[in-house]
Amino acid sequence: MKTPLYFISDIHLKLRTSSEEKSRRESLFRLLDQIRKTGGTCFFVGDLFDFYFEYPHLIPKAYTDFYQKAAEMKKDGVELHMLLGNHDYWVQEFLTDELMDHVYFNDTTFEVNGKKFYISHGDGLLSWDHGYRLLKKVIRSPLFIWLFRWIHPTIAYKIANAISRSGRHDTHSENFNEDVRIEIQDVAKKHFDHGFDFMICGHYHLGEMFDVNGGKLAILGDWFNLPSYAVFDGINLKLHFWEHNA
């Protein structure tokens, strides 16, 4: 994997256009253009799309500008990796073979410059989240995907839009965030005790970094109010914030 490594999560590109969505994308594309200049690897740690369900002959058209940007990045030699999240798990060949260089359906690990990375989207990690873990198994099962594919795309995407609107990304309560910090640090500790140097996850929209047992844990932020991303420059992992309206 080519350095520097950029990690971005929970961008949640929307199916519906709005002036807010337009400026979010402009600011994202400014960062992606900067990555084109430095080269390296851009790793999307899940929920790049607010909803993505690919059919054998169809892809969602709401993300056309992103597909173009991704092609420009690849043309400039940037490696594109994506670990699928709970909003964009349902990919097929367009995403796995055309858009990205590598797609991960589950947590993944790798080593760069002698540093060991553990990457996870992060959903289902909380100890009390039994119901969600069951739901995750169901909606990722081949049977569910096969059945969902038979719903007409217009209706399928209507359902997705309704669910997306009902589950707005309000900032979680401080109590919830504090529980998340404790729980995910516990998970990270186990990985660091097994020789990992870095754990990177998304999903919780925190944009925070922690030193744990000699390792570093990044719980990435989202691309709404305070966009952020992590960079591994070949030696160390750091969290950066990005100006929306530069």
Ligand SMILES: [Mn+2]
């Ligand atoms: Mn998520």
